[in-house]
Amino acid sequence: MMTAYGSVDDAVSCMKKGAVDYILKPFNMDDLVIRIKRVLEMQSVKAKCASLEEHCLLTQKHIIGESPAIKKVYRIISQVAPTDSTVLVTGESGTGKELAAAAIHRSSTRATKPYVRINCAAIPEGLIESELFGHERGAFTGAHSRKPGKFELADGGTLLLDEIGDLPLPLQAKLLRVIQEGECERVGGTRTIKVDVRLICATAKDLGVEVKEGRFREDLYYRLRVIPVTMPPLRERREDIPILIDHFLAEFSQKRGITLKLSPEAMACMLEYDFPGNVRELKNIIERASVLAPNPVITPADLPADLHSGDDVAESFEGPVILSEALAQTEKRCLLSALARTGGNRTKAAELLGISRKNLWEKMKHYEITL
């Protein structure tokens, strides 16, 4: 803010409204230059802080779970992390592939070096090469200045190529060259740049099928899958569901400043659901309920309809229904509800249900309920 009619009150009110500085006319040119330099420095420090914060947030997120399937993933991660080998992380969408990649970087000798991520599916085909390898000024329309690529930015550290199955074929050939020779060229450049990058690739696609159908280079596939890590879908590690629910309830409770809980009925709905969108879907359900639920105890009504559509089979009865199936569904729901209500205590759950512990155990085995 620059003025010839300044007062202390004006200065205070300008700063409150967002001015970074206040200067009175007539002013000294050297003084103005010093002040502008200070503001520019401050802006650059702020930008660096924001990117550091983002980096920290990314590398601090941990994989949650105690099932044998996820423990196997922890084991593989701890074995591969210290090596420099290329890792291929596969698994359905939302299973935590990106978390696994971040965990590998965090536990590697490159942990203090950059961790850079690029989503190959999110960038228009014509721009991927320049994003990966950078470009020189004037390399194409719109290339106003030289820009380093992700490989250069990740030098010394780790580069995650997310959704690698979507990388166009011509780029696959260029990627293979970088992997084999450890060097690349910027688009429009002639100089060869040496890069020391540990590569982690992730995909929800079956690359074997992509190779068979001619969409993915076989030689690149074998280069990438030196160490495969497979993230199991949530429905194959159901014992992690209550653990993840508790984790996200705690996370959103902290954000909202309240103590969120799931009613036993809501817990039963969650325990029975298949989560086709895996952990991401579970997290979204808890986040949505934490915002929309009228009180801190989340009930089935606060959950998406998919989770409790079969609540009352009799009421929703419209057409042919197999009675034995409907009864089994209701029985399973009662078991889950009793177990949730008693915090997994089988003796108390059996009491609630009016059956013996042995009978409860047999039914749990029958319905594949593992707590």
Ligand SMILES: Nc1ncnc2c1ncn2[C@@H]1O[C@H](COP(=O)(O)OP(=O)(O)OP(=O)(O)O)[C@@H](O)[C@H]1O
């Ligand atoms: N085991 C886990 N523990 C805690 N959070 C998890 C876990 N798995 C996934 N998440 C969370 O679920 C969301 C999706 O995870 P992530 O992006 O790693 O999945 P992804 O497999 O890479 O998905 P996509 O293939 O769709 O990119 C993120 O918010 C992540 O923090």
